Amino acid sequence: MGGLDLVLVLRYRKAVTYGFHVLLGALEEHKTTTRFDVRFGDTPESTAQHIETALAEGARVLVLWSFYSPDAAGLAQELAEIRKLADGPGVRHVAGGVHATAEPVQTLDAGWDVAAVGEGETILLRLVDAAGAYAQVPGLVYRDETGAVVRTGRPQRRPLDDFRGFSLRWDRFNALEITRGCVYACRFCQTPFMFSAKFRHRGIANVRWHVDRMRERGLRDVRFITPTALSYGSQTEEPNLAAVEELLASCREGIGPDGRVFFGSFPSEIRPEHVSRAALRLVRRYCANTNIIVGAQSGSDGVLDAAKRGHGVEEVRRAVRLGVAEGFGINVDMIFGMPGEDRRDVDASLRLARELAELGARIHAHTFMPLPGTPWRDAPPGDVDPATIREVDRLSQRGALYGHWQKQRDHAARLAAAAQAYPRPGRSRTILPTVPVTDAGGR
Numbered sequence: 001m002g003g004l005d006l007v008l009v010l011r012y013r014k015a016v017t018y019g020f021h022v023l024l025g026a027l028e029e030h031k032t033t034t035r036f037d038v039r040f041g042d043t044p045e046s047t048a049q050h051i052e053t054a055l056a057e058g059a060r061v062l063v064l065w066s067f068y069s070p071d072a073a074g075l076a077q078e079l080a081e082i083r084k085l086a087d088g089p090g091v092r093h094v095a096g097g098v099h100a101t102a103e104p105v106q107t108l109d110a111g112w113d114v115a116a117v118g119e120g121e122t123i124l125l126r127l128v129d130a131a132g133a134y135a136q137v138p139g140l141v142y143r144d145e146t147g148a149v150v151r152t153g154r155p156q157r158r159p160l161d162d163f164r165g166f167s168l169r170w171d172r173f174n175a176l177e178i179t180r181g182c183v184y185a186c187r188f189c190q191t192p193f194m195f196s197a198k199f200r201h202r203g204i205a206n207v208r209w210h211v212d213r214m215r216e217r218g219l220r221d222v223r224f225i226t227p228t229a230l231s232y233g234s235q236t237e238e239p240n241l242a243a244v245e246e247l248l249a250s251c252r253e254g255i256g257p258d259g260r261v262f263f264g265s266f267p268s269e270i271r272p273e274h275v276s277r278a279a280l281r282l283v284r285r286y287c288a289n290t291n292i293i294v295g296a297q298s299g300s301d302g303v304l305d306a307a308k309r310g311h312g313v314e315e316v317r318r319a320v321r322l323g324v325a326e327g328f329g330i331n332v333d334m335i336f337g338m339p340g341e342d343r344r345d346v347d348a349s350l351r352l353a354r355e356l357a358e359l360g361a362r363i364h365a366h367t368f369m370p371l372p373g374t375p376w377r378d379a380p381p382g383d384v385d386p387a388t389i390r391e392v393d394r395l396s397q398r399g400a401l402y403g404h405w406q407k408q409r410d411h412a413a414r415l416a417a418a419a420q421a422y423p424r425p426g427r428s429r430t431i432l433p434t435v436p437v438t439d440a441g442g443r
């Protein structure tokens, strides 16, 4: 295709398709004078191929990346390989997502040209309008020709209803984001930092519009992305079951008799204190899932307090018993190796895991990772002793998960080392108001 001003090459990896789909959803409705095209780089080689083709067409090229903190180091190597295969003065690699938002200077030092700090939709639309000339686009961090770090200020944060949650034009669908941001402040979690400490909900009419489009395309399963499923429609820590029922009833009707609605199961979860008979009956009435995911995180009240989880161990027990009594399979998320956790805390978590497994719950265990942007960024990496791993593996009923534990432990160690290497976010020359770290949204 000739005569293009700009080609957007997405480094399109399975793990991050959702983040790209919402960007495409925003892009497909955007009116701009820039002549642009979007291409999907499914592998490093095809990404390089797209770059080469776009350069031959005389277009400016933005390669868009999105990744989570544990993947940052591996992708930096991939970036270097792609640069060896295809590069030029008109090519810029732009990193977005939670890691780039939390650690923009680390991201630049790892090889990306630009870090997008904040919610991706508005940043991308402005980048397209500017035909890829990013110097004045809010929400970016880059180095100028003297090597000084430049921050272009805070991007606009808009209601979820302003943008589509998936892409019709590029035919890319995913679980629909119904809530962004979180009023809780769990110290290990990047969500409140990334998307603000408030809930922004997609309106029911807007959700229904998406469900109707899915049905037209022959899609059957409606799933949701939300930090805490039963917070839908609420601005506080209390669930709003009337709003949840209205949402589920509308989706159920919209997707039709052959469709299925999933709520409180993958890829979202329910906070334990929100589990009630009334809530579970709503799920049973409108939804197809026979299991729910409950975030427990620890069996020690001391660790839960330190993590500022906002619930105790008793709420977890209660939630699992209620769920089982209502006929649901229960998946319980737990994190081992959190800061300050001692032997007694580990034993308490193992006791809880055993007790819940006996009730029929399945335990999904993780190793604590000190994630950028969180209050525990500078905490030591999580470590879990082999006996604990063996015991949790047994309870998880999924066979040996040593690889999984080892991988998370390696990620945790690498993140802790990076946090030490970058003790404070880089101070820099600012051309527009600086993004306050606690108020930086993003994707």
Ligand code: SF4
Pocket: 182, 183, 184, 185, 186, 189, 190, 191, 192, 227, 228, 271
């Ligand atoms: S762990 Fe869940 S409830 Fe806690 S801050 Fe993160 S998204 Fe919110």
